[in-house]
Amino acid sequence: MKRKEIHNHKKFSRRNVLKLMGVTAGGGVVTIALNACGTAPAPTAAPPTVTPLPPPPTLAPTQAAGADTAPAVATVNVVAKEFVFEMDSLVAPAGKVHFTFKNAGKMTHDFWIYAPQDLTAYLAKKRAGEKVKGKNYLKGATELFDLEAGKSGENDIVLQPGYYEVSCFVQSKNPDGSTFPHIDKGQVQWLTVTGPGFPPAPVTPANTIAVEMKGEEGGAWLFVPDKLVAPAGEVTFKVTNSMKMAHDFVVHPLGDASEFITKRLGGAKGIYPLIKGEELMEDLGAGKTDTKTMKLTPGFWVAACYIVGKNPDGSPFLHSDRGQRFVFTVK
Numbered sequence: 001m002k003r004k005e006i007h008n009h010k011k012f013s014r015r016n017v018l019k020l021m022g023v024t025a026g027g028g029v030v031t032i033a034l035n036a037c038g039t040a041p042a043p044t045a046a047p048p049t050v051t052p053l054p055p056p057p058t059l060a061p062t063q064a065a066g067a068d069t070a071p072a073v074a075t076v077n078v079v080a081k082e083f084v085f086e087m088d089s090l091v092a093p094a095g096k097v098h099f100t101f102k103n104a105g106k107m108t109h110d111f112w113i114y115a116p117q118d119l120t121a122y123l124a125k126k127r128a129g130e131k132v133k134g135k136n137y138l139k140g141a142t143e144l145f146d147l148e149a150g151k152s153g154e155n156d157i158v159l160q161p162g163y164y165e166v167s168c169f170v171q172s173k174n175p176d177g178s179t180f181p182h183i184d185k186g187q188v189q190w191l192t193v194t195g196p197g198f199p200p201a202p203v204t205p206a207n208t209i210a211v212e213m214k215g216e217e218g219g220a221w222l223f224v225p226d227k228l229v230a231p232a233g234e235v236t237f238k239v240t241n242s243m244k245m246a247h248d249f250v251v252h253p254l255g256d257a258s259e260f261i262t263k264r265l266g267g268a269k270g271i272y273p274l275i276k277g278e279e280l281m282e283d284l285g286a287g288k289t290d291t292k293t294m295k296l297t298p299g300f301w302v303a304a305c306y307i308v309g310k311n312p313d314g315s316p317f318l319h320s321d322r323g324q325r326f327v328f329t330v331k
C-alpha cells in the first residue's frame, strides 16, 4: 500500500459504459424475449422486499429534478455477460420495480439485490469453491434471477428508497483450477432507489462526492457516498472516517479484480496496478476528513478500502468485502 501506484487513467474505456442512467440503447425501449423457464413467481405471489442502506446523514436537501438528472424508471432491463451487468438504468423509484433479465453470455449468471453489507464470510466460501447458499449468508437479499446462457426472465421486487448493490455470485474456475465468484470479475453495480427520504440528489451529477466511512465492531463497515454520479473530469472526494480505525480510499475502474483480490488476501502489497487503481488516501485516521481530486473518464468506477483485516479465526478479509465499497458512474 505504498504511495500512488498509477496516475494515468486516460486510456480507460469500457464497452458498456454508455448505457447509463436512464439512457436506453438506440433511444428506444429495450425489448427482451421472455422465457417460460425464468424465475418469475406465481402470479399471486407478493414481490419480495429488500431493506436498503439508509440515506447518508450528509445528503443534500431535496432538489427538483433538473435536465441533468436521470429519471427514475419503474422497469430496469438487465443484460448479463461475462462479466458485467449492462443495465439501462441505475435509478428506480421506490415501490414495485419490474426487472427484465437476459443472459447474453456463455455461462449461467444470477442476479442478487441487497443492501450493502458484510460479505466476508460468503465470499470466502465462494472463493474457496464451496457450494454454499446465498440465503444462508446474505441479509435481506433476494435472488431475482438465476438463468442459464441464452435464457431470459422477468420479475418484480418492492424497493424502499436507498442504495442497493446487485451482484452475480455464480462460481467459475480460473485456468489454474481456483474458483472465483463473478462479482470479483466486475459483475456488480449499485442501484439508487429514489423516494421519500432519499431524493434524486445521489444521481444528480456533481464533481464532488462526499463519503462517510462508518460501521461497527462486529458488523458491516460501509462507505456511504452522497452521490453515485459525477461528470467526467476532475472529481473531488471528501472522505470522513467516522470509525475507530484507519482506512484507505482507493479508486479504480470497475472490472476484473479477481487476481488482485487473491493476491491481496495472500498478503501482497504494491499491486494496485492490477486494478489500475489509485490509492487517494492511505490510512485515513479515525475522526479525520481528507479531500483529494482525481481525473476520471466516463465509465463505471469503484471506491473501496483494500486493507486486509483478520477474522477471529485468523483468516484474512478485505475491508471492501466487509462493505467498504461503492460503484459509481462517471458520464
Ligand SMILES: [Cu+2]
Residues within 6 Å of the ligand: 246, 247, 248, 305, 306, 307, 319, 320, 324
Ligand atoms: Cu478499511
